[in-house]
Amino acid sequence: MxxxxxxxxxxxxxxxxxxxxxxxxxxxxxxxxxxxxxxxxxxxxxxxxxxxxxxxxxxxxxxxxxxxxxxxxxxxxxxxxxxxxxxxxDTYLQQAVQGGQRPHKRFEKSLIAQGLMKSGQFALPAKDLLNQYGNVSRGTMIRILSGLGAAESGRGHQANATGSKRSQRKGNANRYFVGSVEGSQGVWERKASAFGDAVRPVFIYSDGAPGxxxxxxxxxxxxxxxxxxxxxxxxxxxxxxxxxxxx
Structure with a gap:
């Protein structure tokens, strides 16, 4: 062998x-x-x-x-x-990837900077304000901040509502306000209807960060x-x- x-x-x-x-x-x-x-x-x-x-x-x-x-x-x-x-x-997905409490969003920082919300509070949007992706659109947030006088301005552009005729036509200066309604503090929208004026919540303030x-x-x-x-x-x-x- x-x-x-x-x-x-x-x-x-x-x-x-x-x-x-x-x-x-x-x-x-x-x-x-x-x-x-x-x-x-x-x-x-x-x-x-x-x-x-x-x-x-x-x-x-x-x-x-x-x-x-x-x-x-x-x-x-x-x-x-x-x-x-x-x-x-990579910024707004951090909570989904790592979990935990979320930091303040740009919208909330603007409210805090103008004294419209406490530094320890967070603004939670009303459900009917959300778009098809479950978010509040950038245009909507700018419109609200403009009405509250809290919009960011830059390069000579004034984003806040003013007393000008053009701004008055938009109506944002009288449309939104910050206050407490029936014990809930937040940002509210004035709504006129055939049955009289009413308000609806836009953002409700929370004393703790969403987890x-x-x-x-x-x-x-x-x-x-x-x-x-x-x-x-x-x-x-x-x-x-x-x-x-x-x-």
């Missing part, structure tokens, strides 16, 4: 292949990170966001970006941290996706790296 045994130390061809394989591992690792980020982590994150977040806006869904890996830096999946206007997603549980465990979701696919993606990437290696 003839037995034939070949091991790595005694096989020149195997050693040559092994050397080629080792040289291509750094490239394969870079390729693996980029593919995991683009083909698995980002799509998986978007799926979880649709499932876990309450009516996420198109802006929120489009805020997730991928940075390809290089030999000097790892791949990165992140929320864009700056926009031309508005609040970036949030973790509903979108961003980092845990990403880790699980990577663990589930990294071996297969690396194997394919290494095969490609070896196949395309320069002789």
């Amino acid at each position: 003839f037995s034939l045994t070949i091991n790595a130390d005694s096989a020149p061809l195997y050693r040559e292949i092994s050397d080629l394989r080792n040289k291509q591992i750094p490239f394969a690792l870079v390729l693996t990170q980029t593919r995991l980020a683009k083909d698995w982590v980002k799509p998986g994150m978007l799926k979880v966001m649709r499932q876990r977040l309450d009516r996420p806006t198109p802006t929120t869904m489009n805020s997730l970006f991928v940075q390809s890996a290089t030999k000097a830096r790892p791949a990165k999946v992140y929320f864009k941290d700056a926009w031309t206007t508005g609040i970036p997603a 949030y549980r973790v509903i979108f465990p961003f980092f845990k979701v990403a880790e699980n996706i990577v663990k589930a696919h990294e071996q297969a993606v690396f194997t394919a990437a290494l095969g490609q790296a070896i196949a395309t290696a320069r002789s």
Whole structure:
């Protein structure tokens, strides 16, 4: 009986292949990170966001970006941290990702700055003020702040309601007020009807910060996706790296 045994130390061809394989591992690792980020982590994150977040806006869904890996830096999946206007997603998603109490929003800071709300209070919007995404639109908040004389002004632009005819036509200066109605303190809107004048709550003040549980465990979701696919993606990437290696 003839037995034939070949091991790595005694096989020149195997050693040559092994050397080629080792040289291509750094490239394969870079390729693996980029593919995991683009083909698995980002799509998986978007799926979880649709499932876990309450009516996420198109802006929120489009805020997730991928940075390809290089030999000097790892791949990165992140929320864009700056926009031309508005609040970036990585700021307003912090409570969904980490849980806990939320900080004051820009609207609330404006009310506090003008002495219209105490520093320890928070403004909770009335349900009929919310849009299809469960938020108060920026235009609505500016209109309310303008009527209260608490809107931000800049570059020569005056956003607050005034006594001018144009401003009076809009009616915001008389439309909104801060006060206590039937024991509830907040921002109110005057409404005229055929049955007489009435008021409705726009924002009700709370003496404590709203609390949030973790509903979108961003980092845990990403880790699980990577663990589930990294071996297969690396194997394919290494095969490609070896196949395309320069002789």
